[in-house]
Amino acid sequence: MSYVFGPIASRRLGRSLGVDPIVHKACNWNCVYCQLGRTTSLRHERQDFVPPDDVVAEVRQALTEHAPGSIEWITFGGSGEPTLHASLGRMLRGVKAATEIPVAVLTNGALLYRPEVQAELMVADAVLPSLDAGSEELFQRINRPWPELTFGRLIDGLVAFRRVFGGKLWVEVMLIKGVNDAEPELRDIAAVLERIRPHEVHINRPVRPPTEGWVQPPDEEALATSDRPSPRSHAMGAFAASRAWDASSGAASKRSTASPRHRSAGLVHPLS
Ligand code: SF4
Numbered sequence: 289m290s291y292v293f294g295p296i297a298s299r300r301l302g303r304s305l306g307v308d309p310i311v312h313k314a315c316n317w318n319c320v321y322c323q324l325g326r327t328t329s330l331r332h333e334r335q336d337f338v339p340p341d342d343v344v345a346e347v348r349q350a351l352t353e354h355a356p357g358s359i360e361w362i363t364f365g366g367s368g369e370p371t372l373h374a375s376l377g378r379m380l381r382g383v384k385a386a387t388e389i390p391v392a393v394l395t396n397g398a399l400l401y402r403p404e405v406q407a408e409l410m411v412a413d414a415v416l417p418s419l420d421a422g423s424e425e426l427f428q429r430i431n432r433p434w435p436e437l438t439f440g441r442l443i444d445g446l447v448a449f450r451r452v453f454g455g456k457l458w459v460e461v462m463l464i465k466g467v468n469d470a471e472p473e474l475r476d477i478a479a480v481l482e483r484i485r486p487h488e489v490h491i492n493r494p495v496r497p498p499t500e501g502w503v504q505p506p507d508e509e510a511l512a513t514s515d516r517p518s519p520r521s522h523a524m525g526a527f528a529a530s531r532a533w534d535a536s537s538g539a540a541s542k543r544s545t546a547s548p549r550h551r552s553a554g555l556v557h558p559l560s
Pocket residue numbers: 313315316317318319321322323324327367368369396551552553554555
């Protein structure tokens with residue numbers, strides 16, 4: 289198969305059938321932690337990188353080859369940014385028409401400010417965007433986006449999408465040692481998360497070879513501290529409170545998602 293892989297074991301999504309509708313490293317960001325290497329040519333125009341009907345046909349075929357119950361999620365992600373595919377909505381609708389298995393989309397979230405992208409994603413059961421920074425300066429340093437895709441646009445898009453989306457919005461935060469893992473940066477991220485109000489926040493760290501050699505995972509101690517409110521660190525506590533946030537009940541759950549896994553959309557096999 290060309291566009292479908294797995295199912296593979298995903299810590300967040302269980303047994304996931306992966307769908308990769310993007311050519312290698314077609315992306316509007318150039319994250320320092322991306323394990324696919326540098327984005328040599330940033331893109332922001334959406335296009336049909338691969339035939340959408342062929343993608344849906346492969347998913348249908350894969351579903352016939354696996355026993356009922358052996359796939360828990362069908363997950364669009366892969367080797368670039370899936371929302372750059374101009375027919376993402378067509379593919380999602382095609383897959384949803386073929387099965388009752390829930391469908392997730394791993395995305396950097398950069399295009400969520402666009403109404404047409406929001407509309408296309410509406411059929412998904414879960415959307416998992418990234419948020420690695422709480423300020424424009426840090427966003428530019430970590431994610432190195434297409435120039436027009438500013439931090440303000442990213443946050444506006446996440447907030448707007450959260451308001452209209454009927455599925456689950458699970459935000460992933462990649463913590464990088466010495467970059468966004470200290471109290472001031474965590475405080476900024478927590479403040480942004482308060483605005484977005486995702487259903488859950490998943491903390492992650494880069495452990496697979498990153499694009500930039502200086503990228504390191506945070507110390508275990510820092511991760512452990514960020515996992516619980518601490519009288520010594522209000523920002524850490526605020527971040528912990530928002531990291532596994534069940535917005536429907538208003539209660540913070542203790543579901544921890546810290547794992548040695550790389551950023552979702554940046555993986556060829558992104559679902560572990
Ligand atoms: S990690 Fe994802 S969003 Fe970042 S550069 Fe790689 S493919 Fe693009």
